[in-house]
Amino acid sequence: MPSVPYASYLRVYEPLAAFPEPERAHWADYARRGAAPTAQDELRRSLTDLVRVPVVGVPAHESADAFTAEVDGVLLVCPWRTRLRGWLALQELVADFPGPVLDAALPPGERRRAAEEFAAWRERNPDARPWIRTGVWQVPLRWFVLVSDEEREYLPGERLRYRTPMVQARRRLARGLRTLREAEGYGGLVQGLVEVGSWLEEFHPRSMVELDYGGLLHALPADRLAADRSARDLAAGIAALRAGDMSVAAGKYGELAERWRAVRERLFAN
Numbered sequence: 001m002p003s004v005p006y007a008s009y010l011r012v013y014e015p016l017a018a019f020p021e022p023e024r025a026h027w028a029d030y031a032r033r034g035a036a037p038t039a040q041d042e043l044r045r046s047l048t049d050l051v052r053v054p055v056v057g058v059p060a061h062e063s064a065d066a067f068t069a070e071v072d073g074v075l076l077v078c079p080w081r082t083r084l085r086g087w088l089a090l091q092e093l094v095a096d097f098p099g100p101v102l103d104a105a106l107p108p109g110e111r112r113r114a115a116e117e118f119a120a121w122r123e124r125n126p127d128a129r130p131w132i133r134t135g136v137w138q139v140p141l142r143w144f145v146l147v148s149d150e151e152r153e154y155l156p157g158e159r160l161r162y163r164t165p166m167v168q169a170r171r172r173l174a175r176g177l178r179t180l181r182e183a184e185g186y187g188g189l190v191q192g193l194v195e196v197g198s199w200l201e202e203f204h205p206r207s208m209v210e211l212d213y214g215g216l217l218h219a220l221p222a223d224r225l226a227a228d229r230s231a232r233d234l235a236a237g238i239a240a241l242r243a244g245d246m247s248v249a250a251g252k253y254g255e256l257a258e259r260w261r262a263v264r265e266r267l268f269a270n
Contacts, residue, residue: 006219008135009039010143010196011210012166013069013076018204027077031068039067039214042080058086058114069208076208078131085130087118129202137219138264141234141256142192143211145176149232156222160213162231166200169209173197179242183249220263230256 016024042065063082068075090111122128135143146169147162154160177193180186200209217225237252 006137006215008139008214008216009212010133011078012131012203013078013208014204015206016075031075059083081130090114137266138260142196144231144234145173146209147211147231149229160217160225162211164209166205166207166209176238179238183241
């Protein structure tokens with residue numbers, strides 16, 4: 001099947017020991033079956049709901065699927081939690097898009113029903129959080145603070161991703177925040193990093209963080225992807241700030257922001 005493009009992902013894979021029973025047993029059995037679906041499979045299933053009549057904005061039941069990885073003999077699990085992420089995405093849509101656009105995509109009655117169901121579910125699950133975050137037509141710049149250029153994995157036509165231990169991601173985020181807070185003009189990046197940092201604190205310290213270009217791999221030219229070193233460029237900008245070279249820092253950050261602004265503009269293209 002053709003690839004579904006345009007979305008990037010920030011994922012956390014937690015060790016099996018982080019999950020309570022009976023969920024731990026479920027994921028152990030799931031991994032043994034060895035037939036885990038891909039990110040493209042997950043996105044296709046979500047899109048299938050959106051073309052049904054009537055439209056299904058949020059799945060009626062939570063997904064029992066996950067992404068898995070084995071690192072140093074330890075099984076790591078990243079549950080899809082598609083229903084929870086659907087509710088959260090709907091909240092973002094309501095905040096970001098005008099009413100007529102929303103009404104065309106998802107009828108008011110469906111949005112109202114989803115909001116009521118989410119409120120009731122949240123009362124029963126106040127501490128629930130997603131293991132996956134999604135960027136549409138972009139990789140949010142704040143995500144690149146978590147990873148290093150040395151962790152970049154690029155296989156043309158297959159994947160472009162970074163994987164790093166949670167302890168490294170938290171260390172880089174904390175160091176970057178200290179530098180950015182002392183400078184002027186980076187308030188948006190600081191705010192985004194604070195929010196991501198709060199999210200990461202919810203997970204087991206021996207987790208793995210994955211930044212995955214996802215469908216952007218199939219939406220952007222191969223030469224552009226091969227040349228893309230956004231993590232390196234952002235790290236260089238923060239290092240310049242740390243050294244007091246505001247001009248170099250502003251140039252690096254401005255170039256990076258413009259590069260991804262041009263990608264995001266495709267969201268609104270015909």
